[in-house]
Amino acid sequence: RINKQRLWDSLMEMGDIGGTEGGGCARLVGTDLDKQARDLFTAWCEAAGATVTFDKFGNMFARRPGKNNDLPAVCTGSHLDTQPTGGKFDGVFGVLAGVEVLRTLHENNIETPTPVEVSVWTNEEGSRFQPAMQGSGVYVGRFDLEEELNKTDVNGIRLGDELQRIGYIGEEEPGSRNMGAFFEAHIEQGPILEDEDKTIGVVRLGQGIRWYNVVIKGRAQHSGTTPMHLRKDSMVAAALITAEVEKIAHRHANGLGTVGFMQVYPNSRNVIPGSINFGVDLRNPDAAVLATMNDELEAFCSALAAERDLEISVDNYWYFSPVEFRLSADVEKAAKELGYSHMDIYAGAGHDACYMSDIMPAGMIFTPCEKGISHNPAERTSAEQCEAGTNVLLHAMLSASER
Amino acid sequence: RINKQRLWDSLMEMGDIGGTEGGGCARLVGTDLDKQARDLFTAWCEAAGATVTFDKFGNMFARRPGKNNDLPAVCTGSHLDTQPTGGKFDGVFGVLAGVEVLRTLHENNIETPTPVEVSVWTNEEGSRFQPAMQGSGVYVGRFDLEEELNKTDVNGIRLGDELQRIGYIGEEEPGSRNMGAFFEAHIEQGPILEDEDKTIGVVRLGQGIRWYNVVIKGRAQHSGTTPMHLRKDSMVAAALITAEVEKIAHRHANGLGTVGFMQVYPNSRNVIPGSINFGVDLRNPDAAVLATMNDELEAFCSALAAERDLEISVDNYWYFSPVEFRLSADVEKAAKELGYSHMDIYAGAGHDACYMSDIMPAGMIFTPCEKGISHNPAERTSAEQCEAGTNVLLHAMLSASER
Ligand SMILES: NC(=O)NCCC(=O)O
Ligand SMILES: NC(=O)NCCC(=O)O
Numbered sequence: 001r002i003n004k005q006r007l008w009d010s011l012m013e014m015g016d017i018g019g020t021e022g023g024g025c026a027r028l029v030g031t032d033l034d035k036q037a038r039d040l041f042t043a044w045c046e047a048a049g050a051t052v053t054f055d056k057f058g059n060m061f062a063r064r065p066g067k068n069n070d071l072p073a074v075c076t077g078s079h080l081d082t083q084p085t086g087g088k089f090d091g092v093f094g095v096l097a098g099v100e101v102l103r104t105l106h107e108n109n110i111e112t113p114t115p116v117e118v119s120v121w122t123n124e125e126g127s128r129f130q131p132a133m134q135g136s137g138v139y140v141g142r143f144d145l146e147e148e149l150n151k152t153d154v155n156g157i158r159l160g161d162e163l164q165r166i167g168y169i170g171e172e173e174p175g176s177r178n179m180g181a182f183f184e185a186h187i188e189q190g191p192i193l194e195d196e197d198k199t200i201g202v203v204r205l206g207q208g209i210r211w212y213n214v215v216i217k218g219r220a221q222h223s224g225t226t227p228m229h230l231r232k233d234s235m236v237a238a239a240l241i242t243a244e245v246e247k248i249a250h251r252h253a254n255g256l257g258t259v260g261f262m263q264v265y266p267n268s269r270n271v272i273p274g275s276i277n278f279g280v281d282l283r284n285p286d287a288a289v290l291a292t293m294n295d296e297l298e299a300f301c302s303a304l305a306a307e308r309d310l311e312i313s314v315d316n317y318w319y320f321s322p323v324e325f326r327l328s329a330d331v332e333k334a335a336k337e338l339g340y341s342h343m344d345i346y347a348g349a350g351h352d353a354c355y356m357s358d359i360m361p362a363g364m365i366f367t368p369c370e371k372g373i374s375h376n377p378a379e380r381t382s383a384e385q386c387e388a389g390t391n392v393l394l395h396a397m398l399s400a401s402e403r
Numbered sequence: 404r405i406n407k408q409r410l411w412d413s414l415m416e417m418g419d420i421g422g423t424e425g426g427g428c429a430r431l432v433g434t435d436l437d438k439q440a441r442d443l444f445t446a447w448c449e450a451a452g453a454t455v456t457f458d459k460f461g462n463m464f465a466r467r468p469g470k471n472n473d474l475p476a477v478c479t480g481s482h483l484d485t486q487p488t489g490g491k492f493d494g495v496f497g498v499l500a501g502v503e504v505l506r507t508l509h510e511n512n513i514e515t516p517t518p519v520e521v522s523v524w525t526n527e528e529g530s531r532f533q534p535a536m537q538g539s540g541v542y543v544g545r546f547d548l549e550e551e552l553n554k555t556d557v558n559g560i561r562l563g564d565e566l567q568r569i570g571y572i573g574e575e576e577p578g579s580r581n582m583g584a585f586f587e588a589h590i591e592q593g594p595i596l597e598d599e600d601k602t603i604g605v606v607r608l609g610q611g612i613r614w615y616n617v618v619i620k621g622r623a624q625h626s627g628t629t630p631m632h633l634r635k636d637s638m639v640a641a642a643l644i645t646a647e648v649e650k651i652a653h654r655h656a657n658g659l660g661t662v663g664f665m666q667v668y669p670n671s672r673n674v675i676p677g678s679i680n681f682g683v684d685l686r687n688p689d690a691a692v693l694a695t696m697n698d699e700l701e702a703f704c705s706a707l708a709a710e711r712d713l714e715i716s717v718d719n720y721w722y723f724s725p726v727e728f729r730l731s732a733d734v735e736k737a738a739k740e741l742g743y744s745h746m747d748i749y750a751g752a753g754h755d756a757c758y759m760s761d762i763m764p765a766g767m768i769f770t771p772c773e774k775g776i777s778h779n780p781a782e783r784t785s786a787e788q789c790e791a792g793t794n795v796l797l798h799a800m801l802s803a804s805e806r
Contacts, residue, residue, distance in 0.1 A: 085623055085669040085677070127671040190628035209627065211672060220488055222778040223661035223684045224612065225593035225751035228652050230775070235662050239645035246639050249631050258626035259638050261672045262665065266487040268530040269614060269664045269682035270752075271778045274488070279672035281626045348628035349673075372633070375625040375674045 002394055004387035007100045011386065014040060014080070014096060015088030024377020025088045029081040029123040030162030037080040038168060041095065041120060048102040050118070055172040056145060058163040059135045060120040064102055066112040066401065072180025072360075074112070074401045076101065076393060077119030078352060079135070083127050087379020089187045089369065089386075095120055097185040097390040104394060112401045114180065121352045122163070128153045131211055131318035136352035139174045140359050154263070175359075181327060181400040182362040184353035185389045187381050191372025192345060199388045200335040201345035201366030202328050206354040207254075207285040210294055211318035213277065214241065214301070217311040220266060220274025235264065235273040237310050244300045245280055248293050255293060256283040256348070280314075285346050287322050323354045327363025327400065334395035335365075340388050349374075365392050405797055407790035410503045414789065417443060417483070417499060418491030427780020428491045432484040432526040433565030440483040441571060444498065444523055451505040453521070458575040459548060461566040462538045463523040467505055469515040469804065475583025475763075477515070477804040479504065479796060480522030481755060482538070486530050490782020492590045492772065492789075498523055500588040500793040507797060515804045517583065524755045525566070531556045533682075534614055534721035539755035542577045543762050557666070578762075584730060584803045585765040587756035588792045590784050594775025595748060602791045603738040604748035604769030605731050609757040610657075610688040613697055614721040616680065617644065617704065620714040623669060623677030638667065638676040640713050647703045648683055651696050658696060659686040659751070683717075688749050690725050726757045730766025730803065737798035738768075743791050752777075768795050 017036045018027035027033040038060060042052045045062035054060045063073065078094025098118030105112065121139070126132025129151045137143045149160030163169045188194075193201050218234035242259045249257030261279035280297065284290040298314055305312040328344075335342040345366055347354070353362045367389035370380035420439045421430030430436040441463060445455045448465035457463045466476065481497025501521030508515065524542070529535025532554045540546040552563030566572045591597075596604050621637035645662045652660030664682040683700065687693035701717055708715040731747075738745040748769055750757070756765045770792035773783035 083669060083671055083674055085674070125671075126673060127669075130672065132673065188628070189625045190630075191633065207627070219776075220779045221776060222592045222752060223663055224610070224659065224686055224753065225591070225775065225777060226659075227593075228649070228659065230594065233649070233661070235645060235665070236649050239642035239662075242638060242642035243646060246631070246636070256627065256629075256631065258636070258673070258675055259642075260626055260667075260674045260676055261670050262638070262667050264663075264665050266530075267664050268486055268528075268778070269533065270529060270535065270661070270684055271486055271488070271663045272661055273663055274779070281673055283627055349625060350627065372628065373622075373624060374628060375671070376623045376677065 002100045002104045002387060002390045004383050006103065007096060007386055007390055008383040010096050010099065011088060011092065014092055018082065020377055022377035023088065025082045025086050026084055027082045028084065028128045030128065030159055030166065032166065034081060035166035038120065041080065044099050045102060045118065048106040050102050053172060054168055054170040055174045056169060057135055057138045057148065057174050058122040058168040059139055059174060061177065062102065062118040064105060064116045066115045068113065069115055071114040072178045073115040073117045074181045074397050075117040075119060075179050076183045076397060077121060078184050078186060079121050079124030081123055081125050083125055083375045085377055086375055087377060089379055089381050090189060090374050091124055093187055093386060094185045097393050100390050101394050101397060114401045116397060116401065117179065124352055129159045133350050133352055133355055136355035140355045141175055142355060145174060179360055182353055182356035182360055183327065183393055183396055184351055185365045185393045186351055187369040187374065188366040189369060189374035190348050193366060193368035194372065196343055198343045199340040200342035200392055202332045202335065202342055203325055203347050203364035203366055204328050204344050205285060205346040206323040206351060207283050207346055207348060208287050208290040208322040209320040209350050210282045210290060210316055212280040213315045213317055214280055215313045216276045218274055221272045223270040223272055226272060231272055232310055233272050234276045234310060237304055237308055237312065238262065238276045238278055240304060241301060248296050252284060252289050252293055254285055283348065285322055320350055323357050325357060325363050326361040330396040330399050331363045331365050331392060333399065334392045338391050338395060340392065363396060365389050405503045405507045405790060405793045407786050409506065410499060410789055410793055411786040413499050413502065414491060414495065417495055421485065423780055425780035426491065428485045428489050429487055430485045431487065431531045433562055433569065435569065437484060438569035441523065444483065447502050448505060448521065451509040453505050456575060457571055457573040458577045459572060460538055460541045460551065460577050461525040461571040462542055462577060464580065465505065465521040467508060467519045469518045471516065472518055474517040475581050476518040476520040477584045477800050478520040478522060478582050479586045479800060480524060481587050481589060482524050482527030484526055484528050486528055486778045488780055489778055490780060492782055492784050493592060493777050494527055496590055496789060497588045500796050503793050504797045504800060517804045519800060519804065520582065527755055532562045536753050536755055536758055539758035543758045544578055545758060548577060582763055585756055585759035585763055586730065586796055586799055587754055588768040588796045589754055590772040590777065591769040592772060592777035593751050596769060596771035597775065599746055601746045602743040603745035603795055605735045605738065605745055606728055606750050606767035606769055607731050607747050608688060608749040609726040609754060610686050610749055610751055611690050611693040611725040612723040612753050613685045613693060613719055615683040616718045616720055617683055618716045619679045621677055624675045626673040626675055629675060634675055635713055636675050637679045637713060640707055640711055640715065641665065641679045641681055643707060644704060651699050655687060655692050655696055657688055686751065688725055723753055726760050728760060728766050729764040733799040733802050734766045734768050734795060736802065737795045741794050741798060743795065766799060768792050
């Protein structure tokens with residue numbers, strides 16, 4: 001069994017790096033705060049007898065040797081980056097649950113049959129740089145290393161330069177490790193476990209995600225002198241698309257649709273915006289339904305472009321297809337043995353484990369979070385809930401190592 | 404008659420201060436570029452025998468003495484600040500037309516019965532700080548000096564500090580000068596003169612303007628895990644209001660409605676925006692119709708707030724009522740005498756002359772601009788059109804001075 005208080009204290013200490021009012025955390029990837037968090041992770045893992053390395057994309061690996069070090073490692077991990085107005089648990093809980101597993105094995109002098117690893121994946125959030133789950137995506141070969149290092153934030157700063165600056169670009173080729181199984185513990189980020197009063201979610205599936213960059217080009221003109229019928233107003237067009245994204249989501253069972261990011265040019269109160277650039281996020285657990293949602297968005301945008309004589313480009317630059325988790329039996333068995341109430345669930349968010357399952361069997365453990373609120377400083381969970389999730393993680397990893 | 408080439412050369416030289424690709428200009432109020440433009444204005448006016456002073460709000464006055472210097476001055480002026488993606492003529496033409504009047508009087512050794520003044524008003528555009536026509540509004544007592552100096556831009560920088568920094572806060576109390584009449588020459592910024600093939604617009608009226616700050620507070624949540632029915636999405640609400648602003652404008656004769664400015668928090672692609680802050684600009688030449696448009700906007704926003712359980716605050720922080728210009732007879736007479744084709748017109752944009760007419764008779768002269776495009780780097784006019792407007796200005800000022 002893991003140590004509840006030690007885990008909680010570490011969560012709080014890590015949460016102070018970039019801690020914000022209201023109990024939140026703002027620790028964007030590639031910043032000085034990201035460096036501090038990575039350094040602290042390294043110190044903790046080394047104190048628990050593990051060796052820490054990182055690869056050419058800044059993905060970190062804390063390795064604890066086992067009986068036979070030629071066997072593929074049993075791994076866990078998640079991310080230390082947060083949203084600009086994020087909480088203390090999204091991602092961080094999964095990493096520190098891994099650290100707590102290392103500490104528990106270390107203090108009990110347990111020799112596992114295989115090596116055990118805890119990883120930290122670069123830019124899971126996809127907030128400062130796109131897409132999300134970038135580090136694990138590079139690791140499994142979904143994305144090209146150089147292309148992703150060249151991604152820039154809204155200020156034109158390159159991710160590769162930021163990782164270099166904070167000292168987290170290593171020598172190791174992403175994808176080159178000997179890993180045999182991957183587990184990830186994560187807060188649910190949704191309201192279902194709390195509603196159903198269950199301690200553990202056995203994650204069967206990760207839903208499909210499509211991210212778009214929509215660029216509308218109209219004509220910048222004076223708001224006071226340009227008659228309505230002579231306008232090419234990119235703002236009104238963006239508004240109509242945003243309203244339609246909500247309608248598309250409502251039209252389909254389990255559909256979700258969000259516009260979370262928007263940049264307006266020149267963004268002046270008396271100028272009809274000449275161009276706008278915004279993000280659309282569509283999700284569905286069923287790949288076919290998600291494809292229909294995609295078609296509806298594209299059809300709406302082309303009709304609108306024609307109707308209003310605007311240029312509208314809809315770039316679906318990220319498609320993440322639904323994933324089935326092959327190790328959910330291990331998760332379920334551990335929850336049962338430990339006597340935690342549990343239920344099957346699917347993941348609404350994308351997670352590093354989803355990409356890892358491309359190249360090895362993977363499993364995910366969800367724990368409840370208050371009112372389902374996440375990506376918000378008010379994200380909350382309890383020490384008991386974190387303890388339960390970490391005990392399930394420890395036991396699932398041990399079963400896999402023994403297999 | 405004024406000197407066409409000299410006027411055009413000055414327009415081009417001034418336009419180079421902050422000149423942008425595509426022939427535009429970006430010279431926001433209170434910046435180093437603003438200082439350069441003000442310094443150049445001072446040098447030109449002094450060379451033409453005028454004395455330049457500025458008041459506590461940075462409004463500048465170039466004074467050329469007349470026969471009787473106790474008589475109220477006959478004045479003209481406009482602004483040197485531009486939009487972030489503005490043109491070379493909006494405002495600047497009116498100031499340099501005034502400089503050209505000074506030069507013409509100077510080189511011909513004309514002694515006018517009254518003094519003549521050319522003013523530069525601080526922050527007419529209302530882009531970096533709100534509202535628009537701030538300097539002339541402070542001058543006539545519509546706004547409080549201290550309150551306006553305390554206004555901050557999106558980065559929290561105070562206007563008063565910026566004016567201090569560039570050396571343009573003087574000793575003189577705004578509103579304390581002896582001014583008897585005010586004329587302003589300006590490009591039309593709309594398509595009507597070009598469409599009707601007229602050289603001069605005799606501006607009879609300035610239309611009414613209402614500016615709003617709308618703040619929507621929803622709940623920041625994860626785009627992938629929050630079911631549609633549990634969302635408080637401030638972005639969708641902003642979109643519905645934006646679409647409604649367009650509908651309100653279409654519902655009323657001569658109605659205009661624009662959302663040009665929007666800030667989204669936290670502005671991340673997988674976060675349902677927790678709050679949004681945007682500007683609405685409603686205009687109508689008829690005050691009663693504009694009041695109805697206002698009521699419709701407010702009613703729509705309160706119904707939406709109730710329906711979607713959001714906080715929506717609609718702050719109509721600036722109301723500019725329609726203005727009749729009392730000196731349009733002078734403008735019409737000058738255009739007739741000089742043989743320029745002309746027509747009556749109303750001003751869609753707010754202008755410094757609109758505020759000046761609070762405290763003295765005022766008149767405006769419009770000149771055509773290509774395709775009516777303004778607040779855009781593609782704003783264009785010709786040397787001949789500028790010449791005609793400036794000749795009308797000179798003659799109208801001389802008539803007023805002789806009266
Ligand atoms: N766990 C999490 O918040 N991941 C971010 C990627 C997504 O938007 O689903
Ligand atoms: N002339 C001009 O563009 N004025 C700015 C104020 C307005 O928005 O009308």
